[in-house]
Structure formats: C-alpha cells, structure tokens
Amino acid sequence: MKGQINIEFLASALLYxxxxxxxxxxASTLLPSYSDQADKSGLNLxxxxxxxxxxxxPGSHSFGSGGSDWEKNPSTLRNxxxxxxxxxxLQLEREKIRRLASVNFTDKRLNYxxxxxxxxxxxxxxxxxxxxxxxxxxxxxxxGDPPSNPDIDEPNDPVYTSADNKVRYGxxxxxxxxxxxxxxxxxxxxxxxxxxxxxxxxxxxxxxxxGQEIYKTGYTIESFQNRADNQGSLLLLEDHLKTFGARIDxxxxxxxxxxxxxxxEEPIRIEVWTW
Numbered sequence: 277m278k279g280q281i282n283i284e285f286l287a288s289a290l291l292y293x294x295x296x297x298x299x300x301x302x303a304s305t306l307l308p309s310y311s312d313q314a315d316k317s318g319l320n321l322x323x324x325x326x327x328x329x330x331x332x333x334p335g336s337h338s339f340g341s342g343g344s345d346w347e348k349n350p351s352t353l354r355n356x357x358x359x360x361x362x363x364x365x366l367q368l369e370r371e372k373i374r375r376l377a378s379v380n381f382t383d384k385r386l387n388y389x390x391x392x393x394x395x396x397x398x399x400x401x402x403x404x405x406x407x408x409x410x411x412x413x414x415x416x417x418x419x420g421d422p423p424s425n426p427d428i429d430e431p432n433d434p435v436y437t438s439a440d441n442k443v444r445y446g447x448x449x450x451x452x453x454x455x456x457x458x459x460x461x462x463x464x465x466x467x468x469x470x471x472x473x474x475x476x477x478x479x480x481x482x483x484x485x486x487g488q489e490i491y492k493t494g495y496t497i498e499s500f501q502n503r504a505d506n507q508g509s510l511l512l513l514e515d516h517l518k519t520f521g522a523r524i525d526x527x528x529x530x531x532x533x534x535x536x537x538x539x540x541e542e543p544i545r546i547e548v549w550t551w
Contacts, residue, residue: 319531322399323550329395330546331537333360335372347375350383359386359394366537368544370451373405376520388521402521402549408498409542411511413446413459428458429477431470436460436483439468444508450495450515459500459508466500466508517544524549 334344339355344363346356353375361372380387419441422428428445430436439460447456458470458478470481471490482491489496494515501510524530528551535546 316529316531319399319550322397323531323548326395326397326401327535327548329359330361331535332362332365334363335360347372353383353386356386356394359391368537368539370539373518376518378520399550400522400525402524404519404547405517406545407515407517407539407542408545409448409450409513411446411448411457411513413444413457413511414506414509415446416442416444419443426476429479431478431481433483440464457511459511461508465502469497469511525551
C-alpha cells in the first residue's frame, strides 16, 4: 500500500509539473504577441488624436493680439501656441501646409521638433500631403471640327490625328492659373491630354499620359474617367504638396494609414506613418 501511494503521488506530481510547464511555455509565447498588440493600439490611439487636431483645429499664436494665422510671418511662427492645419472641420489651409518643414533652416517654417512639442506626442510621425483636384471635362466635340466658343485651336500632332473622334475638353483654376485641357482616346479608352495655360490654343501644346507631370508644374495625371457612362468626362490630377516628419525607422513596427480632407474645395489625401 505504501509503495502504491508513492507511485500515485509521483504520478500526480509529474502531471502537475507538466501542466505548469505548458502554462509557462504558453505564456512566453502569448506575452510578446500581447505586447505587440498593445504597442499598436497605443500608436493608433495617439495617431487618431493627432489627426483629429490636424483636421479640425486652426492652431494659434500669441503675437500681438494673437490669432489662428500662426503661419503668417516669422513673428507669429515664433509665438505659436497650438498646432492645426484647418480653417474648419476637414477644410485645410494651403499656406499652413506650406509652412511645415522637417528641418527648419529659417524662421519662416515650422519644424518637426516644434510640432512634437506642441502636440505633446511620444511616438514618431511622418506625413505626406497630396492634393487631388478633379477636372470637369464633360464637354466634347468631334476631332477636326472644334467649337468656335470657346475658340479651340487643335494640336498639330500626328498622335492627335490618330485619336478617336470624340475629344473631351475642360478648364480649371489651379492656384490662380487657368489650365485648359483636351482629353483624347484611343480604341475607346481615354488615355492622354493636351494642356494649355491661359488660353485654348493647343497648336504647339504637349501631350501627357497617366503618371506624367504637366509642364513641370507639380501636377501629374493620376487617372481618367473610363467607366461606361460619360467616358472621358473627368480628369484626376495629383499635386504632392509636402512631406513632413521624421525619417521612417524601418527597424521599428510602423503603422501606416491615410485620411482625406478638402483643400480649396478639392480632395486632399494625407498619408500617415507612425512608430
């Protein structure tokens, strides 16, 4: 009987030790995963807080009688008290974005270190602001028979003469400059534009395709409207306005997301990296 008790005791003890070992092994496996999730949650929470401020607040300064136009001049920049890029909810201001600089070599820019201090953040951030104006090119004419109002002078280009018959056109005011566009198609797909600045004379205008920059203006062609209804009626451009923030640390766990707002009644995309 005594020997039997010892065997049962040893067996129970062995099972207990095995169970404890399994728990320790499981915990050592789960804890890093839990820690990673906690870190990501912290990044997401701070990023949400930062973006809520950027997209809804104008910021402020204490120079003179104070105000929200902290971007106005070196004096307002030196006396900035709070940060923000909006004049109302989801309505950003171009000049505020222009005044951002990752490294500030002059007193006419807000640098990243000052941004971090104003926001009171502990994580690192990087932002890329891309304006995406949409051009209405809903009007059309038959190639070779342009309208007289507006008086369109067609391109003198062999590629243009081989395009499909239906040519779309439109005009857009981009930062105070009137850009005139002809949109052409090949085999039923709109795939290129001719651009003229300030008038409808396309005689010597250059031809641009998707991804190309228009006359070194900063505007690149993002896409054409090629859905079955109203093909060629919209032209989407992109203008990279600013990259702001720290250099991305590839050795860290980086969270990336994007938000959208409006700039001068056109969409603006803000890509955000945080780590």
